Amino acid sequence: MTLWQDIATTLREEIVRGVYPPDSTIPKETALMARHRVGRETIRRAIAQLVAEGLVEPVRRRGTVVRNRPARRRITRSRQVYRDEIGYFFDHTAQGWRPLQTPTVSRGPVPYDVASLLGVEPGAEVTIRDRVMGDPDTRQVKQLATSYIPVEIVTQFPILGQANTGPGGIYDRLEEGGQGPIEWREAISARMPTPTEARLMRLPAGVPVLRIVRLATSPSGRPLEVNETRLNAEEWEVGYPIAREVSAQA
Amino acid sequence: MTLWQDIATTLREEIVRGVYPPDSTIPKETALMARHRVGRETIRRAIAQLVAEGLVEPVRRRGTVVRNRPARRRITRSRQVYRDEIGYFFDHTAQGWRPLQTPTVSRGPVPYDVASLLGVEPGAEVTIRDRVMGDPDTRQVKQLATSYIPVEIVTQFPILGQANTGPGGIYDRLEEGGQGPIEWREAISARMPTPTEARLMRLPAGVPVLRIVRLATSPSGRPLEVNETRLNAEEWEVGYPIAREVSAQA
């Protein structure tokens, strides 16, 4: 263990023991330098570790504050798709959210792990639709949603390349064009945010994003779109019920 | 933007553009110092940022390597509970995993966000059961599972405080004791790992853990146990099907 790791461990234990409760500050850098008899950068490296863990947050002029993690709110993926006058919603909570900006449409390389879902080569050009969703009153950003659509699909349905795809969005356009009824599959994972995501969603350091990846296919299995939705992982959780149905062997 | 942020942005763009492909190295520190005409610590801070994002990984004697993110493997929470001779399993994949160590049982304060699920005061003493699950052949750790059980439950069912709870585990003991049929509710979120979790699961820096929190209740709604399972979020995703059932209004 190096010096800064020892100091980080000491501070971490004191935080979880409640020596420094949430919303209080840990000792300031000069005090920690004196206590541990080390240079300033050593202290700063220890604190940087705690910041990366999401435990503390430096606030200028106040000190390094112990973060108060709020209880998560639940998003229930109900395995039921809702459609209202705006479009499709995959859970109730998000139904209150609206685009805070006009969706941007661009072309670019498909991310590595989306390529296999879409059935295209890694790095291939696809159409990328970016949406910023949030509370229409407070204008607080709640989730970022990005759609990746193969070029052949956009060639066949040019409106998918437009910012405004009309009522019901791309899914209604695809179904009107004979690709319905669309089937969806979702998976949840997580990763660290890009700096852009962190800025838009006001994510503190050390907070990952929950990542809901949804593949839309035609009944014949043709991949139509991959949607990647990102949420503040400290603020949200995705819930679902478990049916009791014990079997003797899987 | 500060110097180190500019440098981090430049390097990040070069990485995603493919200038430095996965498994290759970015220029070494001395080269970056010369290129950007800054001191070494400035370069190191920029690289530390990319490490925290999970983009690169420093390897001594070789350089700073661009990480190759493997495709995630899917865990399907099938909404169906399986029980075999070992115990209960909530998905197929985990059914092949076994405890790599004897479970440890201790007493300690309940974590903040488990307290409300368990219906106890934040910081109250609970029984904590820790399990390390993994591949029995390679002995690679795949998931960590921690159970939190209120003291009254353990007083009523003392075997829940033992390391070995017998075939079927705590759920069978609770059901034998008249608390069944047990009902479960799950939710998925994510957070940064603790250093202990990172060490056990060999998590590189900048990789969060997927967190599956499961509440077990008796039919009367009495909270019996909260289980927190952690998985490498870069390696795993949790999947489920979506039933097509469009309703006019939610």
Added chain:
DNA sequence: CAGTGGTCTAGACCACAAC
């Protein structure tokens, strides 16, 4: 065993926000 990244120091100046 040489070269890479890792740790640590002392010192300087900056920038922000609470008072």
Added chain:
DNA sequence: TTGTGGTCTAGACCACTGA
């Protein structure tokens, strides 16, 4: 106004590991 954390430098030595 001022004290806090933020940035940056120059320099020294260490430790691991792959060529």
